[in-house]
Amino acid sequence: DGGITQSPKYLFRKEGQNVTLSCEQNLNHDAMYWYRQDPGQGLRLIYYSQIVNDFQKGDIAEGYSVSREKKESFPLTVTSAQKNPTAFYLCASSQRPGTSYEQYFGPGTRLTVT
């Protein structure tokens, strides 16, 4: 079955540590995205990538970093510089960047930093 996998589902870290969230897709999609969702709120775009070895900052990129070395993988690192990292993180992909191409989402990773 094609889809997007995110691991782990729950992640706990101490303040001051960097943590990397995994996102893998086997849909052969060109574009991939990372969103942050806080309780009772909508989605905010962190980073997106339209093609391998290229990515752009979204609305809230500060304190985060990404890489896109392979088409199927788009890991997100939450650095110690992120002031309030506890949130639900969602990875998505779309066939290619374009207005009619819907995004497909993974199950999400809930990160708790204490």
Place this chain on the structure above:
Amino acid sequence: GDSVTQMEGPVTLSEEAFLTINCTYTATGYPSLFWYVQYPGEGLQLLLKATKADDKGSNKGFEATYRKETTSFHLEKGSVQVSDSAVYFCALSSDSNYQLIWGAGTKLIIKP
């Protein structure tokens, strides 16, 4: 800039009631419009979409019509079930960039 406005929730209905969740948008050009659904603790799933004016998207009994004259894409269902309880997001994808612009989401609670 482009934006999406959804009605605030939560919306609480009894089973078999008629559902409307309002969504209006501001965008230049000819955006595509989407409704996504998020069940508790899960990622988002595409519910339906429309890519041009007067298109009607439909899925699982839900419908929404792309109304350019009123810049709206309201979600409707004739008879809701308890299993429809979730958060519903309206989104648009515009000509000016390839990102999705999201509404804040509307939480729907269906009581038996």
